[in-house]
Amino acid sequence: MGTSELLWNGLAAILTLAIFSFLYRDNPFYKFAERLVAGVSAGYWTMLLYHTSFTDKVIVPIFQQNEWWYIIPSILGLMMWTRFSRKWSWLSRISLAFYIGISAGVALPISMYASIYKQLEASMVPIAFDMAGINSVLVTIGLICSLAYFFFSKEHSGLFGKVSRVGIYTLMIGFGAGFGLTVMGRISLFIDRVLFLKDYILALFGA
Amino acid sequence: MTIYEKMMNIDRRWIYLIVGFAVLVPAIFPFTVPVAITPEVRSVYKFVEELKPGDYLFLGIDYDPSTMAELHPMSKAIMAQCFKKDVKLIITALSQNGPGMAEQLINEISTKYDKKNHIDYCFLGYKPYPGITILNMGVNFKLTFPNDYYKVPLDSIPVMRGIRNYTDCKGVIDVCAGNIADMWIGFGNGRYGVPLALGVTGVMAADYYPYLQSGQIFGLMPGMKGAAEYETLADYKTTGIKSMAYQTTSHIIILMFIIISNIGFFLSRKKAKLG
Numbered sequence: 001m002g003t004s005e006l007l008w009n010g011l012a013a014i015l016t017l018a019i020f021s022f023l024y025r026d027n028p029f030y031k032f033a034e035r036l037v038a039g040v041s042a043g044y045w046t047m048l049l050y051h052t053s054f055t056d057k058v059i060v061p062i063f064q065q066n067e068w069w070y071i072i073p074s075i076l077g078l079m080m081w082t083r084f085s086r087k088w089s090w091l092s093r094i095s096l097a098f099y100i101g102i103s104a105g106v107a108l109p110i111s112m113y114a115s116i117y118k119q120l121e122a123s124m125v126p127i128a129f130d131m132a133g134i135n136s137v138l139v140t141i142g143l144i145c146s147l148a149y150f151f152f153s154k155e156h157s158g159l160f161g162k163v164s165r166v167g168i169y170t171l172m173i174g175f176g177a178g179f180g181l182t183v184m185g186r187i188s189l190f191i192d193r194v195l196f197l198k199d200y201i202l203a204l205f206g207a
Numbered sequence: 208m209t210i211y212e213k214m215m216n217i218d219r220r221w222i223y224l225i226v227g228f229a230v231l232v233p234a235i236f237p238f239t240v241p242v243a244i245t246p247e248v249r250s251v252y253k254f255v256e257e258l259k260p261g262d263y264l265f266l267g268i269d270y271d272p273s274t275m276a277e278l279h280p281m282s283k284a285i286m287a288q289c290f291k292k293d294v295k296l297i298i299t300a301l302s303q304n305g306p307g308m309a310e311q312l313i314n315e316i317s318t319k320y321d322k323k324n325h326i327d328y329c330f331l332g333y334k335p336y337p338g339i340t341i342l343n344m345g346v347n348f349k350l351t352f353p354n355d356y357y358k359v360p361l362d363s364i365p366v367m368r369g370i371r372n373y374t375d376c377k378g379v380i381d382v383c384a385g386n387i388a389d390m391w392i393g394f395g396n397g398r399y400g401v402p403l404a405l406g407v408t409g410v411m412a413a414d415y416y417p418y419l420q421s422g423q424i425f426g427l428m429p430g431m432k433g434a435a436e437y438e439t440l441a442d443y444k445t446t447g448i449k450s451m452a453y454q455t456t457s458h459i460i461i462l463m464f465i466i467i468s469n470i471g472f473f474l475s476r477k478k479a480k481l482g
């Protein structure tokens with residue numbers, strides 16, 4: 001590790017420790033590191049958007065390639081900024097309506113297909129007498145029982161109560177799996193920092 | 208406060224401290240743990256392994272530095288496997304803080320395998336609105352990316368010659384954090400039927416197993432464990448496999464805390480019942 005890298009990594013190590021200091025309590029070191037991250041991210045993103053969006057989709061087509069029709073979306077984009085004026089803010093609604101209309105039109109049919117129809121199809125497969133078949137039966141039972149738990153028009157007692165109880169257990173298994181994976185994810189981030197600090201300390205002392 | 212109540216109300220700072228010490232144990236006394244390979248990770252590896260030299264693979268590095276701890280190891284292993292097999296890569300970075308990080312990663316691995324930009328791979332970079340970007344790329348990569356990340360027109364890039372859209376790629380592997388995975392499932396697989404595999408963070412993993420069962424994705428690499436499995440299969444061992452020892456010690460401690468608080472809960476409930 002060269003001197004320059006050692007210095008930059010030293011700064012990164014100090015900022016890492018500043019962030020971890022929040023585990024004890026809120027403090028100025030944590031606040032500084034947190035705001036630095038937010039500021040750097042915002043600055044990076046602004047420049048990235050300028051170069052990948054504004055330059056590529058406004059400046060180059062209109063001024064260099066004479067594709068004048070790019071003026072229309074540019075005007076719609078500018079109209080978004082009228083939100084800052086009480087008098088002209090109504091103009092931004094046109095751009096928003098255009099944006100939401102397109103987004104909904106594009107996303108709704110595909111989301112229905114990918115997240116609902118395909119998932120329903122996967123829970124209605126023919127029963128096979130193997131491990132996959134047993135799995136399908138368990139998924140179907142879990143699905144029906146979980147849906148029963150969210151059916152509030154009937155009192156959860158008797159047989160229906162037992163079915164909804166199985167639904168709760170199914171949901172709990174799902175939440176448990178989610179919790180376990182979340183723990184793994186959060187610990188992974190911590191481990192990465194510990195490995196970074198360990199490597200930095202070893203490099204600092206020339207090991 | 209009774210002993211049971213104390214068991215249920217341990218100060219969170221003690222928990223952090225003890226977990227911190229647990230994570231330090233493998234750093235001081237290194238050891239390895241065996242990694243069992245799951246079918247969902249094996250299928251991703253098998254898919255890449257069956258590609259022939261000159262085949263194209265679309266690799267999404269759609270995450271930013273906040274999740275690189277979990278996702279970088281799997282991206283590295285996949286990229287290394289592709290370069291070893293002379294598979295051509297088309298790469299995007301659709302997370303707004305990710306392009307710089309992705310570029311650094313690509314440079315590191317391509318240098319290691321002596322692979323050249325524009326010859327062996329093409330880094331398209333970032334465009335806002337991932338859903339629209341993914342949809343447009345299904346028609347033509349040039350619609351969304353007339354130029355690559357380095358502002359070189361796609362028409363003049365040798366590796367992109369004759370490559371129009373996803374149909375020219377054997378499949379898509381998206382290593383991602385956040386809802387870009389949903390967009391790949393909906394727009395990439397749902398709209399264009401592209402074979403899709405995902406590498407996701409641990410937090411996201413449970414949400415994406417249903418897509419594996421429905422066949423909308425052919426493989427799934429969940430978090431650090433998925434990365435460790437892929438590293439083992441691809442024989443490209445970096446932080447994924449190394450971190451499994453750290454995961455083991457910290458998980459043992461967390462399990463101990465869960466058991467302690469549950470014992471406290473059940474004993475206090477029993478005591479309350481007895482009066």
